Amino acid sequence: MDYTRLSDANVITEKYMDSILIEERLIDSKVADISTTFFGEKFDSPVMTPAFSHLGNYKGRERNGLEEYSLAAKECNILNFCGMMENDQFKRIADTGAKTVRIVKPYADNGKVRDQMQFAEEAGAFGIGIDIDHIFGSEGLDICVGEQMGEQTSDMLRSYVEMTKLPFVVKGVLSVTDAVKCADIGAKAIIVSHHHGRLSYAVPPLMVLPKIRDAVRDRGVKIMVDCGIASGADVFKALALGADAAAVGRSMLPALEDKGTEGAAEFLRNVGKELRYIMSFTGFEHVSEIDDSVLHFI
Numbered sequence: 001m002d003y004t005r006l007s008d009a010n011v012i013t014e015k016y017m018d019s020i021l022i023e024e025r026l027i028d029s030k031v032a033d034i035s036t037t038f039f040g041e042k043f044d045s046p047v048m049t050p051a052f053s054h055l056g057n058y059k060g061r062e063r064n065g066l067e068e069y070s071l072a073a074k075e076c077n078i079l080n081f082c083g084m085m086e087n088d089q090f091k092r093i094a095d096t097g098a099k100t101v102r103i104v105k106p107y108a109d110n111g112k113v114r115d116q117m118q119f120a121e122e123a124g125a126f127g128i129g130i131d132i133d134h135i136f137g138s139e140g141l142d143i144c145v146g147e148q149m150g151e152q153t154s155d156m157l158r159s160y161v162e163m164t165k166l167p168f169v170v171k172g173v174l175s176v177t178d179a180v181k182c183a184d185i186g187a188k189a190i191i192v193s194h195h196h197g198r199l200s201y202a203v204p205p206l207m208v209l210p211k212i213r214d215a216v217r218d219r220g221v222k223i224m225v226d227c228g229i230a231s232g233a234d235v236f237k238a239l240a241l242g243a244d245a246a247a248v249g250r251s252m253l254p255a256l257e258d259k260g261t262e263g264a265a266e267f268l269r270n271v272g273k274e275l276r277y278i279m280s281f282t283g284f285e286h287v288s289e290i291d292d293s294v295l296h297f298i
């Protein structure tokens, strides 16, 4: 008997995304426009960079991977994200000029959470947020790269929202329950994500998206999604199922490692081009019009 069981959420997510098919609607269709708007700013596409951390200096180049992909985001005029890091590293990212959302870790030291958020605002961040899916680890509370993480209550999240003028983003939402709590505390955006499979059998973000969309659609919360996004088709499916934007993830790494800013920019542009192609093929001229009526599920 085979006792091996599939539990890897990355594999489950990929299979789910590949089970979604797209029909064509070509007559009267036009070349699509993939530009979009977030929080009053126009972006060239709804493809975003991932909230990454701890990338090295690939091939001995002067800037590390985080700075290189931030420059790519600026070049492509898309929304940029970054993750766990100290303030000096964030400053270098802010200095690239990319419109960046800083996702702070849920440190047990609440003073550090607040300090990093405040620093980001002063350094010119476009938005700030927290990833809630690194709170727990196998020993209870998580220890991430040597740092103790801590529980986050609705009141704590609300207090971060209240201390900033910037849009506040909660990353790692994977249920209607958490999405509604994010709306309640005044978050302006959520990232629907299982953080590349931190939870075994985590539901694929695209599977839970429609319910989340229905629950918070009218509450002024932008919905972003990540995990397994590697192509324009993946982005299209995410938008059709309720997302306003989607972030690539590890799919960007080979191009980034190989050719730095130029490689990441080329990858991000190609994802956008494929999105435009599929929108044109399905009769959606603008990003905001895309809906799930063209999707079929195997």
Ligand SMILES: Cc1cc2nc3c(=O)[nH]c(=O)nc-3n(C[C@H](O)[C@H](O)[C@H](O)COP(=O)(O)O)c2cc1C
Binding pocket: 010, 050, 051, 052, 053, 054, 055, 082, 083, 084, 085, 103, 131, 171, 193, 194, 195, 196, 226, 227, 228, 229, 248, 249, 250, 251
């Ligand atoms: C090297 C690396 C570092 C990451 N660091 C962070 C981080 O500091 N904060 C965070 O919220 N997510 C972090 N992530 C998770 C990504 O933001 C994203 O949720 C995930 O990679 C999406 O899954 P995918 O790579 O399968 O597309 C990291 C991922 C990688 C690969």
